[in-house]
Amino acid sequence: MEQIRKQLELKSKMTDHDWHVFASFLKKREFTKGSLILSEGKTENHLSFIEKGIVRFFMPGIDKEITFGFSFDGEFVSAYDSFLTRAPCTYAVQTLSETVLWRISYDDLQTVYATTQTGNLMGRHAGEKLFLIKSARELSLLKDSAEQRYLKLFKERPNLIRQIPLKYIASYIGITPQALSRIRKRIS
Structure with a gap:
């Protein structure tokens, strides 16, 4: 879990109290290779940090699937649009290797936001990382x-x-x- 704290503190230091509040909500979850973390049509309920593993984002299809994203060790992973809007996801999220995630639920993250001084910074940092990866890929496809x-x-x-x-x-x-x-x- 210290890897998560280091990643979050790249933007802003947090007090030990704030870290302990945040860390108390994190749940470790292990997935085998090829596991669906989130199926199309389900609502994303977690923001996760990859301790170990590879995750892919893809659009399932009858004839072919379209892969549009990957996340690796030391990165945050989430179907973030579904997580934020609380709407069903239009794509799926799958492990490509044995994967270990540290997860916080949407409701627990709202509690962290409300009860810590740096909670909003933590959420913003994770969201910014996810956005920058997505944005870079979209620009590359265009140019x-x-x-x-x-x-x-x-x-x-x-x-x-x-x-x-x-x-x-x-x-x-x-x-x-x-x-x-x-x-x-x-x-x-």
């Missing part, structure tokens, strides 16, 4: 070629390339696995 997206991904998140099946990487950068294979062949 970069498929090859540029792959090379950027390889440079910025090398753990993604090594640990995630190529079919999910291809979907993430918006191309077919065959097109990714051609790109990889061309740049090697």
Whole structure:
């Protein structure tokens, strides 16, 4: 749990009291590889921190799935739009490896916000991290070629390339696995 505190304190120091209040609500949950953390149509009720593992966000489909996000060790993970709006999620969240999460429920987080001095900063920090990852991917899809997206991904998140099946990487950068294979062949 100290890893969570370090991540949160990148933005602002918190008192031991505030940390203990926040930490008292965290629940450890372990998932096997391939577990659905959240199914399409369910409302996200947790903001989680990944102690260990890889999580993917995807749109289920009859013919194909579309992967649009990943989270790794040391990052926050949530279907954050559903978490904030309390509306059913339009996508699914799945583990790609054995995963350990530290989770806080929506209601418990509201209690932390109301009873601590730094609670709102903690929530804002987690939300900002999730937003920046999403925003960077969207901008890349709009302005970069498929090859540029792959090379950027390889440079910025090398753990993604090594640990995630190529079919999910291809979907993430918006191309077919065959097109990714051609790109990889061309740049090697």
